[in-house]
Amino acid sequence: MIASSIPAFEHEHSTLLFSAEQLVQFGAQWTAKEISQQPKMWRQVSDEHRNKAGVSTWLSTILAKPQLRIILTGAGTSAYIGDALAAHLQQHLPLVTQRVEAISSTDLVSHPTLYLSPKIPTLLISYGRSGNSPESMAAVALVEQLVDDCYHLAITCNGQGQLAQYCTDKPHCYLYKLPDETHDVSFAMTSSFTCMYLATLLIFSPNTEALDQICVMAETILSSHLAEIRAQAELPCQRIVFLGGGPLKAIAQEAALKYLELTAGQIVSAFESPLGFRHGPKSLVDFNTQVLVMVSSGAYSRQYDVDLIKELKRDNKALSILTLSESQLLNTNVLEEVWLGLPFILWCQVLAIYKAIQLGVSPDNPCPTGQVNRVVQGVNLYPLNQG
Numbered sequence: 001m002i003a004s005s006i007p008a009f010e011h012e013h014s015t016l017l018f019s020a021e022q023l024v025q026f027g028a029q030w031t032a033k034e035i036s037q038q039p040k041m042w043r044q045v046s047d048e049h050r051n052k053a054g055v056s057t058w059l060s061t062i063l064a065k066p067q068l069r070i071i072l073t074g075a076g077t078s079a080y081i082g083d084a085l086a087a088h089l090q091q092h093l094p095l096v097t098q099r100v101e102a103i104s105s106t107d108l109v110s111h112p113t114l115y116l117s118p119k120i121p122t123l124l125i126s127y128g129r130s131g132n133s134p135e136s137m138a139a140v141a142l143v144e145q146l147v148d149d150c151y152h153l154a155i156t157c158n159g160q161g162q163l164a165q166y167c168t169d170k171p172h173c174y175l176y177k178l179p180d181e182t183h184d185v186s187f188a189m190t191s192s193f194t195c196m197y198l199a200t201l202l203i204f205s206p207n208t209e210a211l212d213q214i215c216v217m218a219e220t221i222l223s224s225h226l227a228e229i230r231a232q233a234e235l236p237c238q239r240i241v242f243l244g245g246g247p248l249k250a251i252a253q254e255a256a257l258k259y260l261e262l263t264a265g266q267i268v269s270a271f272e273s274p275l276g277f278r279h280g281p282k283s284l285v286d287f288n289t290q291v292l293v294m295v296s297s298g299a300y301s302r303q304y305d306v307d308l309i310k311e312l313k314r315d316n317k318a319l320s321i322l323t324l325s326e327s328q329l330l331n332t333n334v335l336e337e338v339w340l341g342l343p344f345i346l347w348c349q350v351l352a353i354y355k356a357i358q359l360g361v362s363p364d365n366p367c368p369t370g371q372v373n374r375v376v377q378g379v380n381l382y383p384l385n386q387g
Contacts, residue, residue, distance in 0.1 A: 016350065017226050027362025028353060030186040031262070035349045037181060038191050039218040042342070044179055045195050046211055049202045055153075058174045059203070062151050065121045068098045071108075071143075072200075074127035075135045077189040077254055079104035081127050081197045084250035088338045092205045105135035112142040112384060121149040125200070128154070129184060129192040131161025134379035140166060142384060155199050157183035157192045176203070186364050188261045190349050193254065194342050201338065210339040217329040217343035221350070225329075229347065233354035237290040237319050239268040241281070242348065243308070244294035244337075245301055249273045251341040252294060255348035262356040264366040274308040291318050292351075294344050295325035297333045324348075 015023060015032045023029040062068065070089070072082025082102030090100045103115050105126070116122070124143045128136045131154065140163070143150050154167040155176045167173035182195040201207070221229075240259055244252035249271070256269040272281045274293060285291065293309055296302045312321050324344055326333050356363045 016222075016353065017230065026357045027364045028357060029364065030184070031188060031190065031353055031363035034184045034186055034191045035346065035353060036222060038194055038342075038346055039215045039222070041179065041182055041191050041195055042198055042211065042215055042218070045182070045198050046202060048179065049199070049206075052176065055174055055176055055203055059153075062121075062123055063094055063098075065149075066095055066097045067120055068093075068095075068123060069117070069120050070098070070100045070123045070125060071115075072100065072102045072125050072127070073105045073108060073139055075105045075133050077193050077257060078127035078129065078196070079106070080250045080254045080257075081193065081200065082125075083253065084197065084247045084341055085200055085338060088247060088336070089200070089204050105133075105139040108139040108142060109135045109381070112146060116143060116146040118146055118148050120147070121151075122147045123151045123153060125153045125155065126163055127196045128156045128158070128161060128163045129189050129196075130158045131156040131163030132158070134381055136163045137166065138381050145384060155196050157195070187366055188258055188352075188363070190258075194345060198342065207339065210335055213330060213332075213335060214339050214342045217326075218346050220329050221343060221347055225347070226350065229350045230354050232290070232320070232322060233351055233358055235290060235320055236288070237267060238288035239270070239284060239286075240290040240292065241277075241284065242269070242271045242292050242294070243274050243277055243305075244271075244344075245273045245275065245296050245305065247337040247341055248294045248296065248344065251345050251348075254345055255292070255352075258345075258349055259352040259355065262352040262361065262363045262366055263359055264356075264361045266359055266361065267355065274305045277308060285312070285315070285318050287317060287319055289318050290320050290322065292322040292324060292348070294340075295323055296337055297326045297335050297340060298337075299333070301337075302333070 015036050023032050072086055074081060086100045086102040108115055126136060140152060152167055152173040154163045156164050157178045158164060159177045164175050167175040176199060178195050178199060182192050184190060184192045242252035242255040252271040256271040259269040291312060293305055295305045309323060312318055324347055326335055326340055329343060353363045
């Protein structure tokens with residue numbers, strides 16, 4: 001499909017610079033709403049967390065186990081939460097003998113004996129927008145089957161989902177239910193992703209100042225940078241690469257998936273770390289390729305990002321080289337990357353919805369023929385027979 005310019009609409013009652021009527025016409029009303037509501041929802045999740053003292057009490061006994069293993073799991077976008085947070089959470093465990101790992105539920109279900117250890121006490125933290133994906137419950141069941149001393153923390157947006165129902169009223173389980181508004185109606189996960197991500201930070205490493213700053217950054221994006229992002233989306237790219245180091249690599253992965261989903265696969269998207277990009281993936285850069293680099297806030301790590309940006313500019317092959325940094329939005333470089341990931345992914349979500357609209361793809365339902373679904377379908381689950 002030939003891309004066209006995105007029609008402009010700027011008004012105090014617009015969403016992402018579009019009127020309500022335009023969003024209905026584009027099939028984008030839910031995606032636009034759920035992207036735009038994120039700063040408000042982050043504050044609401046934080047407010048509600050103050051009334052969830054039970055999770056700390058429930059965790060206290062589990063976190064006292066010296067050999068505890070925590071597995072962060074989910075499928076697709078939900079899996080990337082764990083990928084982004086695992087190393088950070090590892091630094092906040094009370095005992096050096098404990099460990100945190102991110103293992104997708106798709107890997108746990110297909111190769112359970114490779115990942116699960118019967119004699120090691122294990123806390124499975126499951127992420128689920130709906131909690132109804134086939135792998136969500138299968139992963140829980142396999143942990144129950146294979147691990148002698150297991151616990152489940154379900155972080156979900158849907159209190160009526162199978163995952164939530166399973167984790168209700170069981171002493172070894174805890175249900176952490178997010179506000180109903182985070183249960184995204186749209187095809188793609190946006191506010192559900194960031195709110196489950198934020199809930200994990202609030203549970204294990206709360207930082208009120210960082211939360212305030214990321215909300216300001218997100219609001220700045222939505223109030224002052226939409227025209228800039230829309231202009232980026234209007235560039236005639238045929239492929240796009242998202243780059244980020246440390247926790248931002250998983251954010252880059254989620255950005256690439258969001259772009260791929262919302263554009264119905266019309267634009268090829270990829271991700272890597274800035275250092276890893278030179279080791280082969282950089283071959284895909286041509287004059288039809290956009291590159292977006294998420295710049296680290298730490299001075300040491302940022303050197304590697306800056307070096308690659310300079311190199312890409314010297315190569316003079318990319319269609320455009322975009323950078324996304326804390327200093328662009330807050331004029332500081334003080335936040336840890338795990339917190340920066342939240343406003344950074346919002347920026348990338350906006351970029352993706354603008355591109356989808358430009359291509360004539362409905363962001364709310366980019367795959368109307370059903371090859372890909374909002375809740376995954378077509379997964380056959382098989383019993384694990386232990387000999």
